[in-house]
Amino acid sequence: MTWEAVIGLEIHAQLKTASKMFCGCATTYGAEPNRQTCPVCLGLPGSLPAVNRRAVELAATLGLAVGADVHRRSVFARKNYFYPDLPKGYQISQSEHPLCTGGAVSIATDAGAKDVRLERIHLEEDAGKSSHAAGGSLVDLNRAGTPLVEIVSRPDMRSPDEAIAYMKAVHGLVRWLGVSDGNMEEGSLRCDANVSVRRPGEPFGVRTELKNINSFRYVGQAIRYEMKRQIAALEAGEVLRQETRTWDPPSGTSVFLRTKETSEDYRYFPEPDLPPLRLDDALLDAVEAALPELPGARADRLVDDLGLPPYDAGVLTADRALADWFEACVTGLQGPDREARAKLLSNWTMGEVLRRLKEDGIEPADLPLDVAGLVRLVDLVHGKAISHPIAKQVFDVLWTEGGDPEAIVDARGWRQVSDAGPIDDAVRAVIADHPAELERYLGGKKKLFGFFMGRTMGRLEGKANPKVVTERLRAALSDLES
Amino acid sequence: MNLRALGADLRAGATTSRALTLRALDAAEATTTGAFLTVDREGALAAADVADAGLAQGADHGPLHGVPVAVKDNLCTEGLQTTCGSRFLEGWIAPYDATVVAKLRAAGAVVVGKTNMDEFAMGSSNENSAYGPVRHPVDPTRVPGGSSGGSAVAVASGIVPLALGSDTGGSVRQPAALCGVVGLRPTYGRVSRSGLIAFASSLDQVGPVASDVAGAAALYDVIAGPDPLDSTASERPPAHALEAALAPGTEPLRVGLPTQYLDGLTSEARSVLDAALAVPGFEVVPVDLPHTEYAVATYYVLASAEASSNLARFDGIRYGNRVQAEGASLQDVYLDSRTAGFGPEVQRRIMLGTFALSAGFFEAYFGKADRARRAIAADFTAAFEDVDLIASLTSPTTAFPLGARTADPLAMYLSDIFTIPSALAGLPSISVPVGEDDAGLPWGLQLTAPAFAEAPLFAAAARVEASR
Numbered sequence: 001m002t003w004e005a006v007i008g009l010e011i012h013a014q015l016k017t018a019s020k021m022f023c024g025c026a027t028t029y030g031a032e033p034n035r036q037t038c039p040v041c042l043g044l045p046g047s048l049p050a051v052n053r054r055a056v057e058l059a060a061t062l063g064l065a066v067g068a069d070v071h072r073r074s075v076f077a078r079k080n081y082f083y084p085d086l087p088k089g090y091q092i093s094q095s096e097h098p099l100c101t102g103g104a105v106s107i108a109t110d111a112g113a114k115d116v117r118l119e120r121i122h123l124e125e126d127a128g129k130s131s132h133a134a135g136g137s138l139v140d141l142n143r144a145g146t147p148l149v150e151i152v153s154r155p156d157m158r159s160p161d162e163a164i165a166y167m168k169a170v171h172g173l174v175r176w177l178g179v180s181d182g183n184m185e186e187g188s189l190r191c192d193a194n195v196s197v198r199r200p201g202e203p204f205g206v207r208t209e210l211k212n213i214n215s216f217r218y219v220g221q222a223i224r225y226e227m228k229r230q231i232a233a234l235e236a237g238e239v240l241r242q243e244t245r246t247w248d249p250p251s252g253t254s255v256f257l258r259t260k261e262t263s264e265d266y267r268y269f270p271e272p273d274l275p276p277l278r279l280d281d282a283l284l285d286a287v288e289a290a291l292p293e294l295p296g297a298r299a300d301r302l303v304d305d306l307g308l309p310p311y312d313a314g315v316l317t318a319d320r321a322l323a324d325w326f327e328a329c330v331t332g333l334q335g336p337d338r339e340a341r342a343k344l345l346s347n348w349t350m351g352e353v354l355r356r357l358k359e360d361g362i363e364p365a366d367l368p369l370d371v372a373g374l375v376r377l378v379d380l381v382h383g384k385a386i387s388h389p390i391a392k393q394v395f396d397v398l399w400t401e402g403g404d405p406e407a408i409v410d411a412r413g414w415r416q417v418s419d420a421g422p423i424d425d426a427v428r429a430v431i432a433d434h435p436a437e438l439e440r441y442l443g444g445k446k447k448l449f450g451f452f453m454g455r456t457m458g459r460l461e462g463k464a465n466p467k468v469v470t471e472r473l474r475a476a477l478s479d480l481e482s
Numbered sequence: 483m484n485l486r487a488l489g490a491d492l493r494a495g496a497t498t499s500r501a502l503t504l505r506a507l508d509a510a511e512a513t514t515t516g517a518f519l520t521v522d523r524e525g526a527l528a529a530a531d532v533a534d535a536g537l538a539q540g541a542d543h544g545p546l547h548g549v550p551v552a553v554k555d556n557l558c559t560e561g562l563q564t565t566c567g568s569r570f571l572e573g574w575i576a577p578y579d580a581t582v583v584a585k586l587r588a589a590g591a592v593v594v595g596k597t598n599m600d601e602f603a604m605g606s607s608n609e610n611s612a613y614g615p616v617r618h619p620v621d622p623t624r625v626p627g628g629s630s631g632g633s634a635v636a637v638a639s640g641i642v643p644l645a646l647g648s649d650t651g652g653s654v655r656q657p658a659a660l661c662g663v664v665g666l667r668p669t670y671g672r673v674s675r676s677g678l679i680a681f682a683s684s685l686d687q688v689g690p691v692a693s694d695v696a697g698a699a700a701l702y703d704v705i706a707g708p709d710p711l712d713s714t715a716s717e718r719p720p721a722h723a724l725e726a727a728l729a730p731g732t733e734p735l736r737v738g739l740p741t742q743y744l745d746g747l748t749s750e751a752r753s754v755l756d757a758a759l760a761v762p763g764f765e766v767v768p769v770d771l772p773h774t775e776y777a778v779a780t781y782y783v784l785a786s787a788e789a790s791s792n793l794a795r796f797d798g799i800r801y802g803n804r805v806q807a808e809g810a811s812l813q814d815v816y817l818d819s820r821t822a823g824f825g826p827e828v829q830r831r832i833m834l835g836t837f838a839l840s841a842g843f844f845e846a847y848f849g850k851a852d853r854a855r856r857a858i859a860a861d862f863t864a865a866f867e868d869v870d871l872i873a874s875l876t877s878p879t880t881a882f883p884l885g886a887r888t889a890d891p892l893a894m895y896l897s898d899i900f901t902i903p904s905a906l907a908g909l910p911s912i913s914v915p916v917g918e919d920d921a922g923l924p925w926g927l928q929l930t931a932p933a934f935a936e937a938p939l940f941a942a943a944a945r946v947e948a949s950r
Contacts, residue, residue, distance in 0.1 A: 039578055043795045045571070046558045046580060046677040048712050080791050080839070082816055089794020139799070267839035269848060272683035272788055274713050 003231050004200045006207070007163045007193060007223060008119075008155035011170050012148050013180040014126070014188040015058045021125040021147035022049030022092065029186045033140035041145035043087030048273050051076075053283075055147035058179045059099050059123050060279065060287045062149060065177055065294055066118055068103030072279050074122075076271040081264050085128035085139045093150075095268045098122035099277070105153075105173065106296060107165040108314070116166045119152040123277075143187075149179070155194065155204065160223040167191060167219050176295050176320040190214040195226045197234070205230070206240040210254055212247050222247040225254060298323055306330060306342040315350050321365035322349070332375040337382065344378045352395050373398045377405040389462045390414045418465040423472045426459045427452075431476060442481060452477070483643045485545060485697035492537065492548050499537070499548030499592060503530035506550035506594045509641040515626070516616045517635040519555050520563050521595040526550070529592045536590060545700040545724065547590030552636040552645040555596040556603055557688065558677040559583055562593075566679045567601040567611040567629075570796050570803045570823030580677020581712065582646060582688050582705045589704045597632030597645060601825045602793065603653055603681040605629050606897040609888055610827045617884070619661060620922050624881040627657030627897075633691045634661040644701045645691045650681050651781050652876075652901025654689040655913040659876035659926020662915040664698040664943070665691045667901075669933045670908035671716040674709030680792040682785035683714075685905050695914065695944045699727035702936060721937035730941035730948070732762065737929075738769030738869035743900055747878065750919065755875050758916035758927040761949045769865040769872060773857045777903040778895055780858065782831075783838050783851035784906075790835030796823065830891070859907040866932045871942055874900045876913040876926035904930045914943045916950065 020027055023040035039047040063070040077095035100121035106113050128144035130137055151170060157163045171189055174180040182189045191214075196207035208226055213219050226245070233240055244263065245254040258264075293301075299313035308316075317323045326349050333341050353374075357364060377398065381391045386409055397408050409415055417423060430452055431438055441448040456469050491497045503526050510518045533548035553559060556566045558576035560583075565571045579587070586593060600610035608616040608631030616631040618624040619639040626635045630647030634657035637645050647654040649667035658665025666689045673688045680686060690701035706720040737759060744752070759766050798804035798819025805818035824832070838847035865872060877897060887894040904911040910933070913926040927946060931939035 039576075042800065044576070044578075044801070045564070045566070045574075045679040045795070046576065046578075048676050048714075050710060050713050078791050080794060082794065082797060084797075084799045084812070087795060087800060089797060090791050265841045267791070267836065267841075267844075269787060269791070269839055269844070272714075273680075 002200070003197045003227070004158055005160070005223065005227050006155045006196045006198060006204050007157035007160075009153050009157070009163060009166060009191050009193050009219075011151040011153075011167065011189065011191040012126075013151065013170075013174050013182065015055045015147040015149060016178060016181055017052055017054045017058065017147050019052060019054075020145035021052050021055055021123070022145055025145065027146050029183075031142055033138075033142060036142040037144070041087065042141060043089075049092060049271075051274060051277060052147055055123060056099070056277065056279070057283065057287050058147075058177075059121060059149045060284065061177050061291060062151070062174065062179045063100035063103065063121055064288060064291055065173060066103035066105055066121075068100035068118060068121060070100050070279065070284065071097070072284075073097070074099045074277045076123075076274045076277065077268045078271050080267040083127065083130075084137065085130045085141065085144065087128065087141060087144055091125060091127060092271055092274070093124035094122035097276075105166060105169050107162060107169050109162055109165065114156075114162070116156045116162075116169075117154040119154050121149055121151050124148050124150060155196075160220040160227070163193065163223055164216050164220050167216055171216075172295065172318055177292065178320075184215055187214060191219060193219060193223055193226075195223055195230070197227055197230045205234075206242050208240075208242070209244045210247055211244060211257070218247055218249055221252060222254060225252065229254075292320070295320070295323070298327075307339040308342060308346055312343075312346045312350060315354075316346060319364045321363070321367065325364065325367055325371065328371045329375055332372060341378055341382050344382055345374065348374060348378060348395070352392070356399055369399055370402055373402065373405060380405055380409065384416060384418065384465060385409070386414055386416045387462060387464065387466060390416065414463055416465050417460055417463050418468045420468070420472060423456075423460065423464055423469055424476070426456050426464070427469075427473050427476045430455045430459060431480070438480070441477065449473070449477070483640050484694045485549060485643045485692065485700055488549055488643055489545055489547075493542075499530040499533040500527065502548065503527060503550050503592050503594060506642050509639075510552070510595050510636070513635075513639060513641060514617070515619055515622070515635045515639060516598055516611075516614050517632040517639070517641065518552070518595045519565060519567070519598050519613055519632070522562050522593065525562065526592050526594045529587070533590050533592060543588070543590035544704070546586065546644070546704055549591050549644060550594045550642045551586060551591045551701075552595055552597045552633055552642045553583060553586070553593055554630050554633050554645070554647050555599055556648055556679040556681075557583055557646060558679070559593065559596065562596065564596065564679070565613070566603075567599040567613065568823065568825070568828070569612040570820075572612075572803070574802055576677070578677065580688075581674035581709045583677065585704050586646070591644075591704070594642060597630070597636050599632055600629035600653075601828050602679070602789070603629040603648055603650055603686075604789070604827050604831055606652070606656055606894055607882070607884075607887065608632065608657070609884065610825055612825055615884060618881045618923075620924075621881065624883050624923070625660070625886075626881065627660035627877070629653040629657075630665075630691065631657045634658050634663055634665065637661070637663045637691050637693055640693075643693055644697055646701070646705070647689055647691050648678055648681075649687050649689045649901075649905065650685045650785060651905050652898040654691060655876050655901050655911060655926070655928060656898060658691055658913045659915070659928070660881040660924065662918070662924030662926075663691055663693055664695050664912065664914055664947075665689060666698050666702060666912045666936070666939075667905065667910060668702065668706060668936060669716075669910045671714050672720065672910070672934065672936065673705050674707075674712040674715045676709055676711035680788075682788040683792060684788060685781075685785055695912075695940060695947045696724060696727045698912070699723035699940045702940070706936070716934070718934065720934075723937050723940045726937040726941040727944045730944040732945075734763045734765060735871060735942060736869040737764050737766050738865055738872045739766055740771040740774065740865070740872060740874060741768050742771050742774035743874045747875070751875055751878060751925075754917060754925045755873075755927070758925075758946060759873055761945050763945070766873070767869060769869055771858075771861040771865060771872075771903065773854065773861050774903055776854045777858055777906060778899060780851045780854040781898075781902045781906060782834065782895060783847050784855060786831040786835030787838045787848050787851075788835065790832045790839065793824075793828070793832055796820065798823070827891075855906045858903055862904070862907045862909060862930070870931075871939070872904075872930040874928050876900060876928040880919045880921070880923035880925060900928060909933055910936050910939050912939055912943045914946045916946065
């Protein structure tokens with residue numbers, strides 16, 4: 001009998017605000033240690049927190065986008081524990097009354113779309129950063145007080161792949177909404193995973209909390225490792241204990257931290273320095289009005305309006321900047337054959353555009369390609385004015401230099417040749433130049449058709465319409481056979 | 483030494499801020515009461531000169547202009563040591579001014595120094611200061627009350643006309659009463675707590691101590707009001723208290739005497755109370771505050787719970803006292819630094835508060851205390867439907883001998899039995915001197931008003947003061 005995983009994720013996403021959660025210090029990454037600090041985020045005696053309104057708006061935006069209940073009244077609470085990078089000796093978080101409850105995030109699975117339900121989304125502040133060296137430990141409090149949302153899923157995932165898909169979906173969504181930059185290398189998005197295994201249909205097993213997972217790859221690796229560990233123990237007849245482990249990427253294993261019995265008592269209580277957080281109509285209305293079309297809705301529209309395959313729509317809406325760019329291209333599609341040309345645009349975007357972005361290490365938001373340029377290029381391809389190989393060369397010119405595709409084509413003499421005259425001339429010349437190959441072809445080596453095709457296209461400098469060349473070449477060769 | 487007389491002399495050119503300040507500095511350094519922990523001669527004289535120059539140029543910042551004031555040592559003062567009465571913060575210099583201190587400076591007041599206090603404001607006798615006790619100005623064998631004992635004594639012994647204290651469960655009012663000066667606990671949220679080193683955040687309020695009601699009102703007017711740095715500070719603009727104190731009127735007031743507060747009062751105390759309320763226009767009626775008996779226990783659970791969290795930042799890592807033995811672990815540094823840095827009362831309350839918040843006990847202690855607090859607040863709301871003010875003695879006794887209650891924390895906690903309920907309810911209460919006992923030790927009358935009714939409260943206090 002097989003085992004099934006039961007997985008819930010707690011994702012921490014850094015909110016894209018200019019200043020910290022409870023003070024005016026900047027949140028810029030990579031500043032000199034302890035420079036972006038003030039009495040509040042240093043936890044100096046007498047300092048008090050004041051809530052960053054922008055952080056509340058961003059968290060409410062995420063709540064609305066996942067269909068959660070965004071509460072008009074929520075309560076900050078103190079989570080008490082001692083650690084050198086936690087300046088106040090407590091973290092201001094939300095406990096009993098979080099900002100959002102409920103909602104769901106849709107993921108794609110082998111069995112189709114699936115909703116991962118959310119337990120809650122709450123606001124909190126980040127701790128600082130400790131680094132441990134031989135001579136002692138260093139603390140950088142630049143990150144202390146950075147605004148975070150913690151997104152807690154219900155235990156709805158059943159495989160590492162589903163967990164990866166969920167983490168990717170959340171990552172894509174927070175970026176789409178502009179709620180977080182989702183930069184995982186800088187720690188802007190990280191997660192803890194609650195993992196247990198069971199025989200399908202049985203009640204939930206004893207779970208492990210895995211901490212310190214900061215990439216899509218690690219979430220899969222860590223869960224797979226944990227499943228193996230739990231299954232081996234259960235199959236050996238052991239009884240699992242509820243424990244917390246930390247993922248250790250270099251060794252590809254998890255390391256035991258503590259059991260539930262020895263876990264810290266955080267002594268949560270309502271934060272007396274902050275009154276309950278109240279969202280008024282004005283704030284909620286503004287957040288709702290500013291809510292962008294969500295990726296799912298955008299993808300549906302691409303399918304419905306343009307007849308694009310759902311696969312294309314999914315790829316094109318994985319990133320909001322890319323989706324917006326594509327949308328702008330589509331707006332430029334006038335005249336007949338709109339759907340066919342839209343599909344061509346989609347092919348070019350998913351193919352050449354994404355390839356070049358990746359090769360050049362450019363974010364979609366900084367896409368250098370002029371919208372009108374790609375539309376004109378697609379028109380030229382669609383109208384068979386240029387061949388596909390030529391189109392790729394035009395694309396490269398557009399990418400690096402810009403300009404008008406037609407002018408590029410004309411200036412370089414790249415217009416596609418479809419006239420029988422010049423093509424027949426080339427076919428005759430190629431056949432005349434290769435008597436040995438011709439003899440073998442006529443002797444039955446039909447594969448050599450490709451050889452003649454290539455030579456003819458080359459002689460025409462790639463500008464010839466391949467369909468016409470094929471026709472004319474076939475005709476010429478069959479004349480010789482008869 | 484009262485504020486109005488000083489102000490008149492200053493503006494008539496009969497004295498200067500420099501002269502007043504020099505006199506205050508000399509007295510602060512000379513006093514044997516232990517009222518001051520830090521005296522800032524250089525800073526004070528510089529501020530006095532600025533104030534004098536301002537007055538000469540016609541730039542008058544109001545009643546506090548050029549007046550020497552003392553500040554309790556749990557309020558941050560930029561560039562000047564702030565110890566909170568604790569070894570832990572010995573030598574710690576805040577990089578910023580508390581909002582109330584900044585407001586004092588903006589009003590032209592001259593900060594002459596920082597006053598002694600019970601460590602982290604935990605105490606009712608000023609015997610819990612790590613820097614030694616404060617002694618009563620009338621009888622040095624007695625306590626001045628606490629925790630703002632230094633501020634009360636600084637005013638009572640005439641060193642300064644005004645001082646800032648802080649009140650969590652009675653820490654302004656009780657020492658004001660025991661020392662024979664005026665002390666106000668404002669409505670919770672009326673005065674910014676930014677820069678006040680927290681004891682119990684939901685209860686702490688900064689309050690004025692003064693030699694008379696008008697002085698307290700003038701200081702209150704300067705410190706009251708909204709502050710973007712304190713989210714618990716109310717945004718409503720404060721009413722002008724000095725005007726109310728100077729023209730208190732004569733209209734009839736219904737003054738409630740809680741029956742629960744009268745049990746166990748000595749006959750002397752009772753007659754002091756009755757005499758104090760014999761004010762023209764006051765109609766004294768009994769009121770019922772049925773949850774009074776839970777107030778002290780409720781207070782010690784809630785205040786200690788918050789304190790246990792507020793004092794977690796004193797871990798020896800970033801500032802303050804660090805004890806790090808050779809080869810010490812992180813845990814050792816925490817334990818040793820906190821054990822050496824905190825006195826016994828602070829340690830007792832941290833342990834009490836940590837216990838009250840711990841898993842399995844939270845509901846039984848913090849949860850229940852939180853509900854009791856709301857019941858106590860509801861008692862006041864109901865009582866104020868019938869009366870304008872609620873009156874009691876501020877303290878059930880006059881100043882007691884040093885050491886009399888140190889061995890018995892519960893007896894000490896009962897010193898605040900009349901001041902704790904209005905603190906839990908977040909209401910404004912003022913203590914006004916109303917005579918002395920046979921030994922010449924002062925009694926104080928406490929008046930409590932509905933939330934944000936400081937102006938009428940000052941007016942009523944002025945009537946009590948005037949009828950003596």
